[in-house]
Amino acid sequence: MITVALGAARKNGITYFFFPQWEKYKFINHGFSSRSGGVSKGPFASLNLGYSGGDVPGAVNENRRRFLEIFGQKLDSLVCGEQVHGTRVHLVEKSFYFASKDQGRVIPATDALITAEPGVVLGALSADCLISFFLDPVTPAIGLAHAGWRGTCSGILAGVVKSMCRFFGSKAEQLEVFMAPCIGGSCYEVGGEVLDFCAGSLWVEDIVFLPGKTPDHPFLDLQKTNFNILKRMGIQPGKIYGNKCCTCCNQHLFYSYRGIKGRSTGRQMGIIFLR
Numbered sequence: 001m002i003t004v005a006l007g008a009a010r011k012n013g014i015t016y017f018f019f020p021q022w023e024k025y026k027f028i029n030h031g032f033s034s035r036s037g038g039v040s041k042g043p044f045a046s047l048n049l050g051y052s053g054g055d056v057p058g059a060v061n062e063n064r065r066r067f068l069e070i071f072g073q074k075l076d077s078l079v080c081g082e083q084v085h086g087t088r089v090h091l092v093e094k095s096f097y098f099a100s101k102d103q104g105r106v107i108p109a110t111d112a113l114i115t116a117e118p119g120v121v122l123g124a125l126s127a128d129c130l131i132s133f134f135l136d137p138v139t140p141a142i143g144l145a146h147a148g149w150r151g152t153c154s155g156i157l158a159g160v161v162k163s164m165c166r167f168f169g170s171k172a173e174q175l176e177v178f179m180a181p182c183i184g185g186s187c188y189e190v191g192g193e194v195l196d197f198c199a200g201s202l203w204v205e206d207i208v209f210l211p212g213k214t215p216d217h218p219f220l221d222l223q224k225t226n227f228n229i230l231k232r233m234g235i236q237p238g239k240i241y242g243n244k245c246c247t248c249c250n251q252h253l254f255y256s257y258r259g260i261k262g263r264s265t266g267r268q269m270g271i272i273f274l275r
């Protein structure tokens with residue numbers, strides 16, 4: 001895994017992040033939001049892009065509008081998965097996309113989206129979970145996956161690789177993956193339910209635990225675990241990019257479910273699209 005420094009930019013009062021190595025690809029655009037520059041209040045302050053925490057929907061819509069505007073996109077360009085901590089990967093096709101023009105375009109029971117259609121904006125939400133951006137620069141085609149411990153240890157990122165190979169004819173060795181800021185390996189303590197689940201996982205050998213503060217409560221490293229899974233799927237280690245920015249340690253920048261101890265909070269969003 002290559003550890004990279006995030007690119008940061010500020011437009012329309014919004015700070016957002018990006019992966020500098022992809023700026024050379026003029027046929028895509030992507031970004032990852034921070035929590036600044038929106039209209040939400042209280043625990044959602046201020047650029048909350050998710051409806052699920054209990055924020056005022058009108059505020060979320062305005063925040064989404066502001067964030068998407070930075071990329072020259074509108075609310076009705078966005079498609080997200082329902083995000084149920086599953087492993088389902090959905091191919092977003094043009095026919096579906098143009099048949100359902102509304103801001104609530106959500107693919108049920110889905111945590112990962114792939115497409116080769118220009119103009120389709122893939123979005124994923126998180127508050128500690130890992131959002132991974134996939135690019136096949138040859139086809140070209142893109143993917144976006146949401147993964148917490150359950151999705152990670154169920155191999156959802158492997159599912160994205162398989163789906164891109166199957167639907168687009170992508171070669172694993174030409175894929176590039178960028179992992180956005182998520183909860184870091186030193187902050188993500190897990191317990192019995194996770195350990196039991198991991199013990200039965202097909203990917204058990206790839207799961208990276210670090211010693212915890214108390215017995216039977218190790219830390220789970222989402223980025224290193226997903227790196228191992230991607231490598232096993234044939235992605236070149238030098239084309240898998242992570243970073244050291246922990247959402248829990250940087251709550252001035254990001255929403256963190258763990259950081260706020262499970263209380264209501266907002267969501268940041270990653271988006272990617274082919275131009």
Ligand SMILES: [Zn+2]
Nearest residue numbers: 187246248249
């Ligand atoms: Zn941390």
